[in-house]
Amino acid sequence: MKASGILYAFGAVTIFSIQDAISRHLGPLYSPFFISMIRYWAFGLFAFYIVSRSKIGILGAIRTEHLGLQIWRSLLLVAQILISILSFAYVGLAKSQAVFAAAPLVVALLSVPLLGEKVGWRRWLAIAVGLCGVLVIINPLGADFTSTTLIAVVCCITFSLYSIYTRMAGRYDSAEVSFFYTGLVGLIVTSIIGPFFWESVRPIDWFWLIALCFTGISSHYLMIKALALTEAVTVQTVTYLQLVYASIYGVLIFSEKLTVHMMAGSVIVVIAGGFTIWREHQVKRRERLAAG
Template sequence: MTSKRNGYIFVLLAIVIFSIQDAISKHLGGLYSPVFITMIRYWAFAAFAIALAARSRGGLAVAARTRRPALQILRGVLLAFQIVVVITSFSVVGLAHSQAIFSAGPLFVALLSMPLLGERVGWRRWTAIVIGLLGVLLILKPDGTSFDLRFLIPLSSALIFSIYVISTRLVSRDDSSMTSFFYTGVAGAVAITAVGPFYWTTLAPQDWAWMLLLCITGTSSRFFLIKAYELLDAAEAQPLTYLQLVFASIIGVSIFGETLNPNMIIGSVIVVCAGIFTVWRESVVARRNAKAPEPPSSQTLT
């Protein structure tokens, strides 16, 4: 019970810090290029990943050893690109609306797991996915009449992150979580540094403090999330992660003057409920399959 309690504490800490990080990203994203912001943030992330890997069992040599180098590098590049899109979304669409669309991520993961991972999705999860996607449509039409093309930005971010999650599941079959974390930081830093200098901007003196705080929140939130998933499974942690939508809405309305509308609120509730059910049902199926006895081999058949 103590480990479970600590796991929930780590999740809550990660979500609170993620929300602060998102608010800082929105502030800086309105002043500087998202590519430039992501590059500075990734330098801190990569340094943290290298330091963590160096202290792990076997050190850097073991952490950097992978059976899926191409896929690991792809994961790092995908996440770096997704963060650029996220910061852009915060600036263009807003915190609350962006997070509402991001919450559809588990639904996209469930959809992509069929063609990319060969997983089977039963009628219960299919029902949740369809209902959740209807909720997404409500969010995408805030005034109930027209579709705002700006919402393609957070929608593409949710899809990119879903591909990242799927690729993480694929590499987890062969590599350790430390190896995956190492490549997420290092490969992403290398990729964003290849283009970031073209967007270099001189930071105002007061913004160096915000950038430093962004780097601190970016690394600490990842650390707490890692600790949380060491103690909890996805079905236990996922419901709490949706608190980020609540925090984003509060920050967006109170600090940035964003507005909420009935379609967004109703759609968000539908998406969150569908996402929680999808993750919970996936864990139920996984536990049932793990307990199922293996079929007898052909040599034992009579």
Template structure:
């Protein structure tokens, strides 16, 4: 098997695991506060990050060295906040509805890259961004009587993760990917631990399995994703994240009884198409993004 084939298998397996993790997050989020679920999840993730950092050259001390420490801490705290909102969205808006809107993340990142990163977006990508946002409008269907304020939750998640992605690109100019990954886990765990204990809840015996499964899927998914990035360019891995959207919609429909309406399906196709064009166009221009976690990947 070629390294490319191995990398694709690692990436597909990681994304599939992340989709299962999102389903578990929804199940737990319906029974426990989202902050509490995220805190337990992050404690195990932080232990995983520390274990990886200890194996790097120079150990944890060298891995933790950053020339943009404040920004690293901010992006770590921002991501854990986004994860909390995501779990809440999975439980109260739905897996399928949330992830179809998440699919617009590359489009939002492209918009933010102009004022925050000083990048230039050509007319083709602006056209793709415009088409993608029309797809979002098709998904949320604001003219329908059932449209509610809850739809703002996944939109907020998407914007938060887009800012996190841009901040990751900022720190990647000076810090290594190992350092960024370190602060993703450690700063995030520290931030959620400041709030999470106020939401502490006793876990029923029948939920311990699901909490353990949430932590195991997070660590195994990230390990496989790291292996994938070792073998493949980011531009090859990033489009595979859209497979997570498809799987999550299937899980939401067949396991949780969510309804995929025609406008959600059509809008998702439009958004994914626009996002793929934006990613591939950016790669053609030599502006590949550094590896970043997909929504719900921790």
């Protein structure tokens, strides 16, 4: 079961990376609102399909203990997707993913004030080291630094907030309810805003837009399967593979450059983030055992 879960996680991360590469290609050509709308049309229908086949069904998924919280976290994901498209286009695929790798560190940091969780000195140290790694990646004192690099930082923070509020929603609603609202709210919001940014699309780019939809659906499906078969800590660790994929695609397809600062900072961030994920898993495991 666990081996199958890891294979599903590898598959999901691989397809997620292809999805990011497609976004990197489309980002400079079309509005992120337009791209996100097309993407959510497919993802929204997928969310409806998955929930309709679950035990609770569509009617059960509509019932939520905290409607405002579900809408807020879903809006955060919409914002994160919009910003990520901009980040891939203006910061670059490899550099963006290097900064995004700090998300587990930001989640651990924000979980203290927002979720009331306790973080021990080991994780505090890992967070501090990891955030220093982000500074190494950005290299704010370097000659190649531009303010657009901060788009990736904003995206990382937005995704971390989405993760925090999704965890908070999990205290009240099932995963199916949260998944349903993620698709529903995103579909509604992007369908309201997106038409104002409708653009004439080249025939070849319709192929890429459709591919973006299929990669989004398949990657989420594989991730759901992975989380059902293995522990979240294992899946989270596998997601760091996205950084490797992004570096390969960035260099070979988009002619991006990997600087020493990016590579050194990425190593620091991944090690610190990996330790944070592992340590959080160990702490929660001890708490479950103590509770019997």
